[in-house]
Amino acid sequence: MTLDPTVITDYWPLFVQGAFLTLRLAAIAFVGGMLIGAVCAALSLLNIGPVRAVITVYLALMRGIPFIVIVFLVHFGLPAFGMRTPAIVTGTVALTLFAGAYYVEIIRGAVEALPKGQWESARAIGMSPVAAARHVIVPQIISPSIPPIVNCTMTMIKESSVLSAITVSELTYQGLIVQGNTFAPFEVFITVALIYWAITMLFHMLAQAYDRRFGASTGRSSRMSPIAARYLSIDGKSGT
Amino acid sequence: MTGFALRTTGLVRRFGDLRALDEVYLDIPYGQVVSLVGPSGCGKSTLLRCLTYLDPPDDGFIEVGGDWLGRERLSNGTIRRRSRRDIDRVRRKIGMVFQALNxxxxxxxxxxxxxxxxxxxxxxxxxxxxxxxxxxxxxxxxxxxxxxxxxxxxxxxxxxxxxxxxxxxPEILLFDEPTSALDPELVGEVLRLLKEFAQSGMTMLVVTHELAFARDVADRLLFMDRGRILADGPPQQVITQTRDRRVRDFFDKVTAFHPKFMQAAAETEDES
Incomplete structure (x- = not known):
């Protein structure tokens, strides 16, 4: 078979538009989702009965229902209650809530994995809860949370393609449009696939750079065994 | 100022039906080194956790350097819960050295x-x-x-x-079994260190199994069992002269492994 490059050369503006919208959706869902994740994780760790129950229900719904069904529920459900919002808005909200639910679990898990004594020693010495969280807890959860957050974010970027089902004109949707005009599905979706791959790789590389810059000194080197640390430190100080 | 670094009045901590602390009254004057011993599960650790307010007591009062920790009793007799900010402020006056160091x-x-x-x-x-x-x-x-x-x-x-x-x-330093996590050769080193602090006038409450420390360094020995302080006095006297059966049993068992204490324990048996 032969590939027809004119599909790309003629329609590239649509691919670019789609890719930019996908990037924007992912960026908003990432930032919004991390906010939800941090706030809900903190709230649920405070262990106030009703608050924790609400968060548990939220997590159960988001993690127990297929994303496309969540999108349909929000998109077709809101008008039933008299709320007419554009697809792009319901789509962004659904994606943010979806990603947020996974971030909550990651952050909460990372905090719970720390020995309880870390929090207790900070509180016993007289730090306020906020100071204890800021100086003792948060710096220690960043490094272990990065790999699962990267994982989850890459899934979320890919799941954003589901929003094409409610006419959000992101990358997959634009691909479907081009395909409708050209009847060249293979060329179109190879292009779409490469663009998704480029976006997720870009994110992966950014996360790795962040981990090298901020993760290393706060985590690994200080968690190595004393002997390993001593032998692996080149300047005799290590980690700083 | 009450003249006490630490004072507890009727401290109670319940876990379900169990009274982990059963009305603990304790006064520690400035500069005193107190060592606290007792069988495991007797409430030693619970007491330290209550004193640092990691595990707030269900009843009773704690005063640190004349400042109420948690709940205060005003001069007219009314009892008030203190604000979180006040709790954190008074907490700073207690230094805690955890068993796991943390x-x-x-x-x-x-x-x-x-x-x-x-x-x-x-x-x-x-x-x-x-x-x-x-x-x-x-x-x-x-x-x-x-x-x-x-x-x-x-x-x-x-x-x-x-x-x-x-x-x-801090006004007082609390130690939770400071030597339990150490190699035997380091135990002596840490005990020497504590002795130095004691001589410099630091007020300390030390939960320990090291009777040598209790005898040589501490000014005062407390024995605790089932949430109560059963014996309180100069270490040598508590170890050898307490009549209470539970206290006796404990020290007989512990001192059996320490040749230096054999004699002391034997003397007590002669007396009874």
């Missing part, structure tokens, strides 16, 4: 000693650092100031934990 692994030793001084006491960075360095000097570990807790030995970690608590200039 050093913060992501910070250098120097930061372990200075971060709480800055954020909880509001000291300047320079002030906090000079206090930290002075303590490291005093504990003879100034060379590890820039190391991370994971890079130093167990004995050094123990000293860092002690220095971290002392950096807050």
């Amino acid at each position: 050093l913060w692994p992501h910070m250098s030793v120097l930061d372990n000693l200075s971060v709480a001084q800055r954020v909880a006491l509001g000291r300047s960075e320079a002030e906090a650092e000079s206090r930290a360095r002075a303590l490291l000097d005093r504990l003879r570990i100034s060379e590890i100031a820039d190391a991370f807790p994971g890079q130093i030995s167990g004995g050094q970690q123990q000293r860092v934990a002690i220095a971290r608590a002392m950096a807050m200039d």
Whole structure:
């Protein structure tokens, strides 16, 4: 078979538009989702009965229902209650809530994995809860949370393609449009696939750079065994 | 000022039906070194957790340097719960050295000693650092100031934990079994260190199984069982002369392994 490059050369503006919208959706869902994740994780760790129950229900719904069904529920459900919002808005909200639910679990898990004594020693010495969280807890959860957050974010970027089902004109949707005009599905979706791959790789590389810059000194080197640390430190100080 | 570094009145902590602390009354004057012993599960650790307010007592009062921790009893007899801010403020007057040390692994030793001084006491960075360095000097570990807790030995970690608590200039230092996590050869070293503190006038409450420490360093020995303080007095006297059967049983068992105490234990048997 032969590939027809004119599909790309003629329609590239649509691919670019789609890719930019996908990037924007992912960026908003990432930032919004991390906010939800941090706030809900903190709230649920405070262990106030009703608050924790609400968060548990939220997590159960988001993690127990297929994303496309969540999108349909929000998109077709809101008008039933008299709320007419554009697809792009319901789509962004659904994606943010979806990603947020996974971030909550990651952050909460990372905090719970720390020995309880870390929090207790900070509180016993007289730090306020906020100071204890800021100086003792948060710096220690960043490094272990990065790999699962990267994982989850890459899934979320890919799941954003589901929003094409409610006419959000992101990358997959634009691909479907081009395909409708050209009847060249293979060329179109190879292009779409490469663009998704480029976006997720870009994110992966950014996360790795962040981990090298901020993760290393706060985590690994200080968690190595004393002997390993001593032998692996080149300047005799290590980690700083 | 009450003249006491620490005073508890009728301290009670319940876990379901169990009274882990059953009306504990305790006065520790400034400069006294008190050692607290008892069988496991007797309430020693619960007492330390209540005193640091990690596990608030169900009833009773705690005073640290004349300041109420948690609940206060006013001169007209009314009882008030204090604000969280007040609890955190009074907490700073108690230094706690945990059994597991709980050093913060992501910070250098120097930061372990200075971060709480800055954020909880509001000291300047320079002030906090000079206090930290002075303590490291005093504990003879100034060379590890820039190391991370994971890079130093167990004995050094123990000293860092002690220095971290002392950096807050507490009214009293609490130790939860300071020697239990150490190699035998380090035990003596830490005990010598505690002895030094004792001689410098530091007020201390030490939960320990080291009867040698209790006898040689402590001014006073408390024996606790089932949430109550059963014996309280000069160490030698408590170890050898207490008549209470539970106290007797405990010291007979413990001293059986320590030849130095055999004689003392035997003398008591002769008396009875």
